[in-house]
Amino acid sequence: MTSADGAAPSADAxxxxxxxxxxxxxxxxxxxxxxxxxxQYEAVGEFPVERGYVWTSCSSVENGNPLFWDxxxxxxxxxxxxxxxxxxxxxxxxxxxxxxRKEEALPLQVHFDLKTRFELPEAxxxxxxxxxxxxxxxxxVLRTRQILRSVSEPKTTKLGTGRFWVIDVEYHNQRxxxxxxxxYTGFGYRRNER
Amino acid sequence: xxxxxxxMLADAHVGDEIAxxxxxxxxxxxxxxxxxxxxxxxxxxxxxxxxNRNGTRDIFLNxxxxxxxxxxYVTDWTGPAGRLGRMKFRMKGSVFPGDTMVLSGVVEGxxxxxxGCGWITLLVTLTVDGETKTDCSVRVAVPTLxxxxxxxxxxxxxxx
Numbered sequence: 001m002t003s004a005d006g007a008a009p010s011a012d013a014x015x016x017x018x019x020x021x022x023x024x025x026x027x028x029x030x031x032x033x034x035x036x037x038x039x040q041y042e043a044v045g046e047f048p049v050e051r052g053y054v055w056t057s058c059s060s061v062e063n064g065n066p067l068f069w070d071x072x073x074x075x076x077x078x079x080x081x082x083x084x085x086x087x088x089x090x091x092x093x094x095x096x097x098x099x100x101r102k103e104e105a106l107p108l109q110v111h112f113d114l115k116t117r118f119e120l121p122e123a124x125x126x127x128x129x130x131x132x133x134x135x136x137x138x139x140x141v142l143r144t145r146q147i148l149r150s151v152s153e154p155k156t157t158k159l160g161t162g163r164f165w166v167i168d169v170e171y172h173n174q175r176x177x178x179x180x181x182x183x184y185t186g187f188g189y190r191r192n193e194r
Numbered sequence: 195x196x197x198x199x200x201x202m203l204a205d206a207h208v209g210d211e212i213a214x215x216x217x218x219x220x221x222x223x224x225x226x227x228x229x230x231x232x233x234x235x236x237x238x239x240x241x242x243x244x245x246n247r248n249g250t251r252d253i254f255l256n257x258x259x260x261x262x263x264x265x266x267y268v269t270d271w272t273g274p275a276g277r278l279g280r281m282k283f284r285m286k287g288s289v290f291p292g293d294t295m296v297l298s299g300v301v302e303g304x305x306x307x308x309x310g311c312g313w314i315t316l317l318v319t320l321t322v323d324g325e326t327k328t329d330c331s332v333r334v335a336v337p338t339l340x341x342x343x344x345x346x347x348x349x350x351x352x353x354x
Contacts, residue, residue, distance in 0.1 A: 053230070060223075060230035060259060063266035067274040077274055078345045085278045086261040093232035128257055129282040131354050135345065 028151055032117060035148045041109050042145040045091045046098070049140040053090060054083050078135055085132040088171055088180045092144050110146045110167050111186050120162045120188035127185035134177040141174045149183070162189030200275035203304065203312035203338045212271050212299035212316070217263075219255065221291040227259030254288035264318055264330045267297045272314075272336050277344040279313065279354030280333040287327040289320070296321050302331075309351045312338035 028036075058068050066073040067082065074081045083091075094105035106112050115123050136142070152164040169182045217223075221241075228238035233256045236243035244253045255263075261281060269276050289295050303315035313335055320328040333354065335344035344352075 053232075057230045057262055058266075060226045061262045061266045063262065063269070065266070065269050065274050067269075073274055077343060082345075084262065084265055086258070086265040086281070087231075089258055090231050093234075096234045125257065125285070127282065127284055128261075129280070130261065131280050132278050133352065133354065134348065 027153075029117075032114075032151055035110075036150065037147065040146045040148070042143065043092070045142045045144070046095055047091075049083055049091055049136055049138050049142065051081060051138050054081075054087065054138070057084060057087055057090065081138050082135040083137065085136070085180070086130070088130060088132070088136065089169075089182060091136070091140075091142050092169075092171070108146065108167065108169065108184065110148050111165070111184065111188075114148075114151070114163075114165055114186070115188045118163055118188060120190055122160065122191060123162075123186055123188040124159070125184050125186050126164075127183075129183040131181045132179075133181075134173065134179045136173070136179050140179075142179065143172045143174075145170050155187075156192070157187070157189070158192075159187070160189035160191040162187055200273040201271060201336050202340075203306070203314070203336050206301050206304050206314045206336070208301055208304060210301040212267075212301075212318075214296050214298040215267050215270070216294060216296045219289055219291055219293045219295055221253065224253050224255055224259075224289075224291060227262070228256050231256060231258035231262070233258060250288060250290070252290040252292070254290050257283065257285070260285075260289075260320065260328055260330075263295075263297065263320070264332065267299065267318060268316065268332050268334055271299070272334055275337050275343060275345070277335045277347075278332065279335055279352075280331075282331045284329045285327070286329070287322075287325065289322060289327050293322040295327070299332075306338060307353055309347070309353060310338065311335050311344060311347060311351070311353065312342070 054068055067077060068084060093107050147168045149166040149168055154161060154163055164185060164187050167184045171180045173179050225239045237248050238253055238256045241253055244250050264281060265278060297318060297320050299316045299318040301314060302317050306312050313333055316332045318330045318332055319326055337343060
């Protein structure tokens with residue numbers, strides 16, 4: 001299990017060093033350098049986009065936007081039901097369990113691969129950018145792929161010593177239309193000895 | 195013809211402040227948000243794990259759910275015709291049960307792109323007891339004229 005998470009336990013500890021920390025490291029191990037810019041982990045979502053989750057998500061934040069609750073408004077504005085744009089990653093988070101699965105399925109596998117590769121037991125996400133393209137609609141079956149954009153040289157922050165990395169996740173629908181891109185800045189680290 | 199209420203581009207001006215949203219976060223808020231975003235990781239539902247493994251004082255809001263809160267806050271203001279183009283978060287601290295989180299926003303930019311799409315850039319800040327927990331820069335498209343609909347834009351006419 002990992003402590004990696006976007007809502008960082010103490011991400012303020014890395015704020016201020018994140019800017020400029022994403023410069024590509026010189027002398028990066030060859031196997032890691034070879035991954036920069038390459039497509040990894042192409043996958044199809046485990047289930048079609050569906051309205052039950054749309055309503056559960058809206059309910060969780062008391063979002064009464066009629067676009068998601070009133071079919072007449074959705075028909076008028078978007079030509080039918082759409083999912084909230086910020087649900088993009090929801091459609092790719094794997095089931096907690098599935099028949100035949102031997103290992104825990106993890107979203108953003110490249111992030112966990114890097115933790116393992118650099119033997120960094122802890123990690124946080126400091127920045128997250130989401131760009132929304134074509135609307136996501138109930139019934140869509142989305143595809144995703146991960147692209148490692150950069151890995152920094154070793155850095156020391158208040159959290160510990162480790163490396164920053166930037167990973168893009170691209171999402172397409174079944175018509176090969178780009179529906180969104182997420183960019184994550186992660187910091188994998190080993191806690192400083194006290 | 196759009197009949198749903200909508201903020202128009204001309205209604206927004208740099209420096210405008212959006213009415214804040216205050217919300218008392220409970221354990222249910224955190225767990226509901228995590229499960230709604232299919233985030234099964236224990237720091238969002240297991241107090242013991244959060245405290246003894248993560249070293250935090252409690253379970254805490256996950257990022258996808260924070261994104262949903264930001265979306266709700268922005269589209270409460272724009273109305274349903276508002277279409278998100280881009281969001282960028284910077285997390286500075288966590289939000290725990292017992293916190294009263296306050297979302298506030300200020301207009302930082304108003305412009306029209308080369309396709310004629312009207313954009314508002316906002317800085318939305320989530321604070322607890324006056325301390326910033328997350329900054330979120332949001333770019334949202336709104337109608338430029340009555341009858342304009344950002345959601346009708348496709349491909350080259352949508353440049354988020």
